[in-house]
Amino acid sequence: MKTLKLALLVLAVMFLAAQFVQPARTNPPSDPAHSFQAIAKPTAEAVAVLDRACQDCHSNRTAWPWYSRVAPASWLVARDVNNGRRKLNFSEWRLYGEEMTRIKKGEICEQVKTGKMPPAFYTPLHREARLSPDDIRVLCAGQ
Amino acid sequence: MRNTFISVLIVASLMLLAAGCSQAPPAAVDAAKLKMFSPLPASMTSKDGGISADQVALGRMLYYDTRLSKNQKLSCNSCHDLSKFGVDNDPTSEGHKGQLGDRNSPTVYNAAGHFVQFWDGRAKDVEEQAKGPVLNPVEMAMASEKDVIAVLKSIPEYPAAFKKAFPNDKDPVTYDNFGKAVGAFERGLVTPSRWDKFLAGDQSALTEAEKAGFVAFSDAGCPTCHAGTYLGGNMFQKLGLAKPWTDTSDPGRAKVTKSEADHMMFKVPGLRNIEKTGPYLHNGKTASLAEVIGVMGEYQLGAKLTPQETASIETFLKALTGTIPEEYIKPPALPKSGPKTPKPTETD
Numbered sequence: 046m047k048t049l050k051l052a053l054l055v056l057a058v059m060f061l062a063a064q065f066v067q068p069a070r071t072n073p074p075s076d077p078a079h080s081f082q083a084i085a086k087p088t089a090e091a092v093a094v095l096d097r098a099c100q101d102c103h104s105n106r107t108a109w110p111w112y113s114r115v116a117p118a119s120w121l122v123a124r125d126v127n128n129g130r131r132k133l134n135f136s137e138w139r140l141y142g143e144e145m146t147r148i149k150k151g152e153i154c155e156q157v158k159t160g161k162m163p164p165a166f167y168t169p170l171h172r173e174a175r176l177s178p179d180d181i182r183v184l185c186a187g188q
Numbered sequence: 189m190r191n192t193f194i195s196v197l198i199v200a201s202l203m204l205l206a207a208g209c210s211q212a213p214p215a216a217v218d219a220a221k222l223k224m225f226s227p228l229p230a231s232m233t234s235k236d237g238g239i240s241a242d243q244v245a246l247g248r249m250l251y252y253d254t255r256l257s258k259n260q261k262l263s264c265n266s267c268h269d270l271s272k273f274g275v276d277n278d279p280t281s282e283g284h285k286g287q288l289g290d291r292n293s294p295t296v297y298n299a300a301g302h303f304v305q306f307w308d309g310r311a312k313d314v315e316e317q318a319k320g321p322v323l324n325p326v327e328m329a330m331a332s333e334k335d336v337i338a339v340l341k342s343i344p345e346y347p348a349a350f351k352k353a354f355p356n357d358k359d360p361v362t363y364d365n366f367g368k369a370v371g372a373f374e375r376g377l378v379t380p381s382r383w384d385k386f387l388a389g390d391q392s393a394l395t396e397a398e399k400a401g402f403v404a405f406s407d408a409g410c411p412t413c414h415a416g417t418y419l420g421g422n423m424f425q426k427l428g429l430a431k432p433w434t435d436t437s438d439p440g441r442a443k444v445t446k447s448e449a450d451h452m453m454f455k456v457p458g459l460r461n462i463e464k465t466g467p468y469l470h471n472g473k474t475a476s477l478a479e480v481i482g483v484m485g486e487y488q489l490g491a492k493l494t495p496q497e498t499a500s501i502e503t504f505l506k507a508l509t510g511t512i513p514e515e516y517i518k519p520p521a522l523p524k525s526g527p528k529t530p531k532p533t534e535t536d
């Protein structure tokens with residue numbers, strides 16, 4: 046019993062100490078004119094799906110959830126958002142030329158069609174990110 | 189009779205089995221992974237319309253003509269040597285009076301298809317790019333456009349060649365037309381490779397090791413930036429995306445746009461002929477292909493690639509080495525200087 050108490054105390058101290066290591070939760074400022082929406086001119090339906098299901102990890106407009114302030118979840122969330130933005134960032138579409146725009150659009154369709162995106166670990170906590178067959182059709186329009 | 193039949197059957201079965209063992213079924217590359225890539229076109233077309241054979245012929249002469257440099261020793265080919273995959277293999281190139289440029293000379297092969305030109309994308313196409321180095325004081329160092337035009341007009345055959353290339357222009361010997369002609373020539377500088385045959389459906393065009401290398405390249409995340417026809421050349425990316433790049437003396441595109449958002453942004457280089465176009469990166473400070481693969485993994489992908497992964501990716505990248513169009517790049521006979529063509533002076 047004593048050992049259990051000690052173990053719980055150690056865990057509690059570690060949990061509290063972990064809160065001091067906070068990752069940066071940034072939403073870098075970006076010009077709306079540089080966004081996918083402004084440059085690639087997707088349909089309004091596609092924009093609605095992207096805003097609802099993708100932008101938390103793939104744009105600079107992340108709505109950081111409450112648990113992104115609590116370690117160790119905060120570390121995982123920050124890592125996922127950083128990884129997501131590196132691979133595809135709807136706020137930074139100014140970086141892409143015409144060919145890359147076509148490629149990225151194709152990739153978006155491929156990823157949602159095959160169920161690789163949104164990730165399986167993400168949707169249980171983000172029901173709004175679940176994609177219906179209609180959502181997928183909208184994202185794949187023209188592909 | 190029956191025994192003979194059974195024997196033949198057994199031998200035939202064994203032969204089939206042996207054949208099956210010696211030819212392991214080729215590992216098919218997932219078609220979804222290949223969707224992001226396209227084979228090279230026969231030539232890289234211009235948005236501004238077609239180009240004529242006369243423009244290409246003029247551009248070829250101008251590309252090799254050293255009289256368009258102040259000391260008359262340098263041409264486009266000095267730093268972008270067409271017999272050496274369009275580069276000089278130096279970290280940065282020696283220009284006028286041995287001065288060094290501040291960035292690595294990128295290859296001209298397959299470059300006209302890139303979405304912008306120069307490491308920082310400051311020229312929109314090769315026609316605009318070609319006009320840069322001639323006037324750069326550390327490169328060909330001509331004093332002005334007017335001086336270049338004067339040299340061109342002093343060489344009797346050039347005005348006629350310009351007229352042929354640009355028949356609708358009243359005064360065809362212009363600096364813009366110089367750029368257009370060089371660009372027209374550069375649009376034919378393509379180096380098709382076995383990779384293109386593979387993309388066209390020929391499974392045997394790549395070895396099994398090269399196909400495995402492509403899978404390693406794809407799984408590591410390289411096509412996030414290196415995709416398309418040129419495996420690059422279609423987007424900007426920050427150098428030090430996953431891990432900050434320590435040498436920020438060259439801020440990349442920010443030098444042109446003066447925008448903080450463009451700090452350390454560079455055009456993603458194409459990977460065709462990458463084996464032959466080292467040393468690497470904008471400053472040419474990374475010597476070997478294996479080294480630059482590791483550096484990209486660490487700083488761009490945030491991953492430490494294993495030696496096996498690096499070697500496998502390198503094997504794939506070497507399959508991107510294409511064939512130099514020997515006939516197309518043959519140095520032409522250059523028109524003779526006229527009495528007014530300037531001679532280089534000792535001080536040049």
